[in-house]
Amino acid sequence: MNAEPAPGADIRAQRTARLAACLARAADGELGALDEVVAELNPLLWHVARSQGLGDEDAADVVQTTWLELVRQVHTIRSPLALTGWLVSATKREAWRVNARRRKQIGPGVDVLADSPDAAAGPAEQVLTNERDRTLWRHFAQLNERCRVLLRVVAQVGRPDYTEIADALDMPRGSIGPTRGRCLAKLRGLLLSDPAWSTE
Template sequence: MAGDPVTGHAPADRARARAAGAERRARLGELLVAARQGDSAALDAIVAELTPVLWHTARNQGLSSQAAEDVVQTTWLTLLRRLDTIAAPGALIEWLVTTARREAWRVSAASRKDDLPGDDVFDDLPDGVLTPDELLVNDERRRALWQAVESLPKRCAELLRIIAFVPRPHYDAVAAALDMPLGSIGPTRGRCFAKLRLVLAKDPDWSPR
């Protein structure tokens, strides 16, 4: 079936993504209600699931990794202060993404030592980054990817985790971290990626786009 000429996704893929997004919103809304009632485990589950989404939201604004981590922490603190003020629990993701973006804009403006505009200005700014729905789809893909990585043999999973989080890993550092011969890292990396591609190819819900 031909994909959408803009997104590259087939209609069935988009339908599955919408259904998964709706189910996830409902589940997170239930967790928010439970957190309001004092269920700390529910709040922990929200934080664990949506921290990657918020981190990528902050990074999409051009912040460094450290600044993005600060934005995420501030976003969670804001949620704690306003836990009872979110009118629609099912809109928790949008609320958090908007809060993270505004905090990222504030941090970015402060780093340039410019005057910070008021919040009403942000409402009119053109948004050229990913929407909450797109962030959710990307996050689902990342979750599927890491599940596939974790299904690989331990050495492959360890190697791919290091390569993923270090832009240009030095093989001597990788060799020391994993206690591997320096000359074996390149070939092992290639074999691990090949295994990962096979695992993902068998996943009916996996799409590279």
């Protein structure tokens, strides 16, 4: 007996095919085809930009810059799933850049700096931190693409909106939490089995 298709599976499949077709048309020079991609994914990018502490004006600039970058890089995106991860990463990077520029512009006064302790990590602590980061990303890269994209998206928002994420990643809303848990458990298992990873 054949299993019934998951509710909304046809809609998600149609959406994936539609976004793939839009990307193909854009790559062939019909950049107006990206309008539909913008309409589908813009809310997610706004959520990512705002989660980085940006106000409305800065978030608008960041999201616009991300879409412009997509136009420049449209030939490098191969699938709707990769597109979402690429856009989220690009939005976060641009938000970091805007925040860094704003901190430089404001900057603390000299008197504040004189009274502030040096928060920089010492050389030994920095070496350990760098090694842990390398180990983490090495094992993160071993996860399947769906896990990598999902964990990146969820990690980049303070309170993830599962409905928005489900729409962006073509996943049933009810599967986001369990899938995230399985992905984290897999990553945890890889890390704990690696002698280079310290839990202390």
